[in-house]
Amino acid sequence: GSTKANSGIVHGGFHEEPGTLKAKYCFPGNQMYPQMCKELDVCFEQNGILMVARTPEEMETVKEYYQRGIDRGVNLRLLSKEEVLAQEPNLDPGIAGALFAPEGGSVMPFELAAALMENAVQNGANYLTNTQIQRAWTENGEKFLETEELVIQADYVINAAGLFSDDLARMFGDDYFSIHPRKGEEYIFDLSVKNMVKSTIFPVPGKISKGILVIPTAAGNLMMGPTGDDVLEKEDLSTSQYGFERIFEGAKSLVPSLDPRKIIAQFAGVRAASDRGDFIVELSPNVPGLVHLAGIESPGLTAAPAIAADVPRLLREAGLALELKGNFEPRRRPVIRFNTLSRAEQDALVKEDPSYGRIICRCESITEGEIVDAVHRGARTLDGIKFRTRAGAGRCQGGFCQPLITQILSRELDIPVTKVSKRGPGSEQVKYVAKELYESEVQA
Ligand SMILES: Cc1cc2nc3c(=O)[nH]c(=O)nc-3n(C[C@H](O)[C@H](O)[C@H](O)COP(=O)(O)OP(=O)(O)OC[C@H]3O[C@@H](n4cnc5c(N)ncnc54)[C@H](O)[C@@H]3O)c2cc1C
Structure with missing residues (x-):
């Protein structure tokens, strides 16, 4: 879903239009991040957000955002051109000034999602992966959800199906909202340019999106993006030369020395934009006990903990x-x-468990011990390992370590390497083991 492919920004809470659900949940969500990430041991960098004005006219708009944020209690400062450039010397020297939100930050969204899942299991929850709800209905006041293998009966259902939340709602007969896919491409730079900016740099936003940003990710890599293009397919994850050109032009207007030769990876994520232009967080008016958390586009990652904290209120209203x-x-x-x-800590750890002495991912210096630990915490695929440990996320994008990680997954899960997949059934990476192929095809 969108959680695995987004900008990873914990927004400041000053962008959102007053009176919207985005405004209601974004700033409280931002305020929950430091403690949540500490408790879950997830990488979170509170490196701040700068909204940069390129002209005196834009500075007037920046002041409006400042007032919007101040009115809802956000900690903000207006900075002069000199103050901004002292803080961020690599920004375009032609800027007019900026708004600084020190409590904005960056998180690794997939690491957070995995940590939340792990913690939920620790507290007694159950989850099914690779399990699609194919049919849903109500019968005598009960709700039923059908997957390929089982039928689940539920008194209460929380529809958090992202891009497909309107499809799930429709299965229950609720067709009063719709979700439209809006794609965002992003480009990631090599770690060698990690210190070019400290805070996430925003331009003054346009009508549809917050504009093209320069983002120091929680992992340390610099990233630029995203675009905001309405697309036809909910699963259109393609990137394009046109997308790259628009992003590079936007990013370069903020940080002129960005070098496209340092880009190591690109991806696209798709936002679940609702026909209301806002989040939908409510009880179904038609199906008792059905909660819709739909249209959770940006800033949904930031708002998520605050939305989750509000769901018990809806469930109580529904009678639970x-x-x-x-x-x-x-x-x-x-x-x-x-x-x-530290070196001393590494030495002590390797003495205790030699698997921490074997580097598997050379780009990110990830050890076998960390990969095995990720499997024990729930990782079942190559992406599951990458999202939890960053093995395969570096400059070579898994070119060297993927075969080794495949072997570790095969060994730890006790499955043949031909069953190890990138992201679940259908994405297996090894077709045949050469020796077995030789024996079955050539010798036969
Ligand atoms: C390019 C981009 C950049 C963004 N940047 C930011 C940012 O910097 N900060 C921020 O706050 N927000 C950002 N967002 C928004 C953020 O990513 C989303 O708001 C958030 O990830 C939504 O989470 P979700 O759980 O609602 O949806 P998802 O993460 O999409 O999860 C929905 C899940 O439902 C599952 N599902 C769907 N249908 C079914 C079915 N029938 N049966 C079973 N399961 C089903 C899917 O497989 C998926 O796992 C960005 C989004 C994009 C696309």
């Missing part, structure tokens, strides 16, 4: 008696990140 779980454990078992340890 909820009690606080006394023994809820908000903390996840800490993750070992070998390349962040």
Whole structure:
């Protein structure tokens, strides 16, 4: 879904139009991030957000956003051109000034999603992966959801199906909203240009999107994007020369020394834009016990914890008696990140467990020990390993380490290498093992 392919920005909470649900949930979500990421041991950098004005006229618009944010309690500062350039010397020297939101930040969205899932399981939740709801209906007041293998009966259903939340709603007979795909392309730079900017740099936004940004990601790589193009297909994840050109032009107008030769990867994500132009967070007016969390486009990553905290209110309204779980454990078992340890800590760890002494991903310095730990925490695919550890996310994009990670997954999950996949059934990477092929085809 969109959570695996977005900009990873924890927005400041000053962009959103007053009176919208985006405004209601974005700033409270932002405020929940530091503690949530600490408890879940997820990388979160509170590196701030700068909205940069390129002309005196744009500075007037920036001041309107400043007032909008101040009115809802956001910690903001207006900076003169000199103050901005002292803070970010690589910005275009022709800028007029900026708005600074020190509490904005960057997170690794896929790491956060995996951590939340792990923590939910720790607290007694159950989940099914690679399981699509194909049919849903109500019968005698009960709700039923059918997958390829089972039928699930539920008193309460929370529809958080992203781009497909209108399809799921329609399965229950709710067809009063629709979701339209809006694609965003992003381009990632090599770690060698990681310190070009400290904060995420925004232009003054346009009508449809927040514009082209220069983003220091939580992983350290610089990223530029996203576009905001309405597309026909919900699963259109293609990138294009046209997308790249628009992004590069926008990013270069903020940071002129960006070098396209340092780009190591690109991707596209698709936003779930609702026909209301806003989030839909409500009980279905037609199906009792059905909650819709739909149209969660940007800033949905930021708003997500605040939306989640509001869902119990909706469930209570629908008649569910909820009690606080006394023994809820908000903390996840800490993750070992070998390349962040001191030399002495690394030596001690390798002595205790030699698998931490074997580097599997050379670009990101990820060890076998970290990959095995990720499998034990729930990773089942190459992407699952990449999202949890960053193995395969570096300059060579898995060229060297993918075969090794495939072998580790095969060994730890006790499955043949031909069953190890990138992102689930249908994306297996190894067709035959050469020796077996030789024996079956050539010798036969
Ligand atoms: C390019 C881009 C950049 C963005 N940048 C930011 C940003 O910097 N900051 C920010 O705050 N927000 C950002 N967003 C928005 C953010 O990514 C989304 O708001 C958020 O990820 C939405 O999460 P979700 O859980 O609602 O949807 P998703 O992550 O899409 O999850 C929906 C899930 O439902 C599953 N599903 C769908 N149909 C079915 C079915 N029938 N049966 C079973 N499962 C089903 C899908 O497989 C998927 O796993 C960005 C979005 C894009 C596309």
